[in-house]
Amino acid sequence: MSGITQAQTDSVKEFQIVKFEPKVENTVRNFLPANTLVTAWSYGALNQKDEAIRFIDRQIKYFPDYKLILWSKSVYIKDNSITLAESEKDANARIIEQLIKQGF
Numbered sequence: 001m002s003g004i005t006q007a008q009t010d011s012v013k014e015f016q017i018v019k020f021e022p023k024v025e026n027t028v029r030n031f032l033p034a035n036t037l038v039t040a041w042s043y044g045a046l047n048q049k050d051e052a053i054r055f056i057d058r059q060i061k062y063f064p065d066y067k068l069i070l071w072s073k074s075v076y077i078k079d080n081s082i083t084l085a086e087s088e089k090d091a092n093a094r095i096i097e098q099l100i101k102q103g104f
Contacts, residue, residue: 023102033059034092040076052076068093075100 036059043052050063056073063069067088074082075096 033063033066034090034096036069037072037075037096038092040072044076047081 013075036056040052040056043049043055053076056069056076059066059069060073067084068081068090071082071084071093074080089097
């Protein structure tokens with residue numbers, strides 16, 4: 001047995017998530033916009049809720065046309081002002097919605 005607890009393993013995973021830097025190179029993005037919410041949740045799990053909001057705000061600044069990022073902030077701060085039509089959702093947004101409905 002390695003002596004590493006599940007909480008320590010989870011913390012490492014969350015840190016790996018938050019250190020990822022979304023970007024677009026040659027018109028190709030290296031991220032899915034709905035993952036902004038997953039990253040914010042990871043910051044929250046690391047007790048960095050203010051950094052979560054700053055991260056989302058940076059993503060909105062870098063990618064202002066991505067409604068999924070605006071939706072991510074709305075969900076994170078529990079403000080239902082941004083809703084997505086089915087045609088605006090990607091697979092990750094649909095999965096996240098199901099997780100939320102199940103009480104995640």
